Amino acid sequence: MPQDTTNPSTGTAEQRTATDTTVQLRAGWQGRFYEDFAVGDVYKHPYGRTVTETDNVWFTNLTMNANPMHFNAAYASGTEFDERLVNGLFVIALSVGMSVVDVSANATANLGYDDIQHHAPVFHGDTLFAESEVLSKRESESRPHVGMVTTELRTYTQDGELVLSLERTPMVRKRGAADPSAARPPGWPAGVGTQPDAERTVPDGESR
Structure with missing residues (x-):
């Protein structure tokens, strides 16, 4: 049976027939390489992330953080925040993770994190969004296959409040x-996986 497809460049409907055996292998998003960065560019990273109580408690326990502000509701209720705070290191890890794409x-390595600032607390139920601005880039003198890119990472809540900023320098x-x-x-x-010279599999009952 013919298979309806859409040409992504024209938006028009096309049909693939049983006689079409050529595999159309198209590149997906492969991330940025050193040449793709330009100073001043800002990338608003996709997929905001809602922080849950489970995230906070598990991360705090996993890292053996004994501060009761992260896991003791009775203790936290007696502070100026009136509730538990999300572990700041979790906010950093999540924000950096959102920026990786x-x-x-x-990157083959992260060379350092600088000027880390927590601007406001994060609470259970907050949804975080992150963006990165390219501050500088330079080629490596000892490793010609990579270059260093420094970005400022900024993280906001669903209300637009800045909660975190930091600079990081991956070797890309x-x-x-x-x-x-x-x-x-x-x-x-x-x-x-699929290779450029592969032929399309024809289901039983179809002819080529």
């Missing part, structure tokens, strides 16, 4: 060194 998906691969392709995006071993 745009900033450091192709250059595109030529990574040599990404639709068949082998970053992180994939060679030969795994």
